Amino acid sequence: MMTDVVPYTFRQDADYSYITGCQQPGGVAVLGRDWGLCMFMPEAKPHDVLWQGQIAGVDAALESFKADKAFPMSKLREVLPEMIRQSSKLFHNGYTATSAYTNLEAYQRAAYGGKVKDLSIYTHELRWKKSPAELKLMRESASIACQALLQTMMHSKMYPHEGILSAKIEYECRIRGAQRMAFNPVVGGGSNGSVIHYSRNDRKIKDQDLVLMDIGCELHGYVSDLTRTWPPSGSFSSAQEELYDLILQTNKKSMELCGPGTTIREIHKYSVDMLLKGFKEIGLLKNGGTNSLRYDQLNPTSIGHYLSMDVHDCSTISYDRVLEPGVVITIEPGVYIPDDFDGPDRYRGTGIRIEDEVLITETGYEVLTGSMPKEVKHIEALLNNYSRGGVEGLFNDARVVSS
Ligand code: GLY
Ligand code: MN
DSSP states (O other): OOOOOOOOOOOOOHHHHHHHHHSSOOEEEEETTTTTEEEOOOOOHHHHHHHHHHOOOOHHHHSOOOOEEEGGGHHHHHHHHHHOOOOOOEOOOOGGGOHHHHHOOOOOOHHHTTTTEETHHHHHHHHOOOOOHHHHHHHHHHHHHHHHHHHHHHHEEEEEEEHHHHHHHHHHHHTTTTTTEESSEEEEEGGGGSSOOOOOOOOOOOTOOOOOEEOEEETTEOOOOOOEEOOOOOOOHHHHHHHHHHHHHHHHHHHTTTTTTTOOHHHHHEEEEHHHHHHHHHTOOOOGGOHHHHHHHHHOSSSSBOSSSSOOOOSSSSSTSSEEETEEEEEOOOEEEOOOOSSSSGGGEEEEEOOOEEOOSSSEETTTTTOOOOOOOHHHHHHSSSSOOOTGGGGGGGGGGOO
């Protein structure tokens, strides 16, 4: 609850959503070899219907979610213990465990006997490689994010304010059909871009500063994740361009390594070597730059992560797992230089990340976010030639919003 009886928007657990298709809270789903999918569904009291509307019950479980069996939650204490007793092995979702079943004597006996294990090693295995239907949603989700970010980039010249760009990206994603953002967008102007998961998004962006936007949306349970960094003024300074070019080249070279047979860890190692070399060449790392602590201050993140229903997806699958066709990963090199970094003045207070989504294919890779520009000349041309017009003038008052 946000407060008292006022709810936050509910987001279904990805494993529950994958197995049942049901987006509603308050149920329990049990998969068993002998009974198939059995769903225990919440029952709405008249008071709940009055305040929260109709909910999906037993009929919906059978008809919409194609459960083999369905019961109201009030029957769980009767039905589930016998199912538990009949099972030689039990797996449950540790993240969403609820006292509705963990308090049952049969469950507790099984747990004390070491019979209960976590389900995620199996569900993550299933979810890791995408089916054609899932890939269709991933492509569409990425396409919406790209179109929305392009509109937001063009808006930024006239409205260089983190809050306005945050509102704009959500609007552009949702009018294209996304149900919600995949995470709170990162909209960091200047040194705020050096905070990896910056979330305040409430500052005006200074004239010569870059803005870093890390955004993604969710389409029917499948998310996108995309980052671009650009100067809302329309021109990169020479120091900004120098750093940007290093991150861009690392993004492109790391992407070229993607394909069946490699691993996220190998791509990560390659990107660290490339960035280390680049940081030394431009004087960001001194004394040969061998101090890995100093490198980690400039870039503490992995080159990427798995992506699909969750942003950091399938967390039980190691980054040493050999990539296979149908897996989607991100490639997101970056550099994060706070205002007080002990290094050349011209780079201080700069955060740059360029993130794309990459689908591993039989023969190599496909960039799902390839339609979003990232070359300096393309970004500058867009901002300087196409960022005015339309209905933008209607919102001129928004420019007075100050930091
Ligand atoms: N874009 C959010 C993250 O990768 O952490
Ligand atoms: Mn990411």
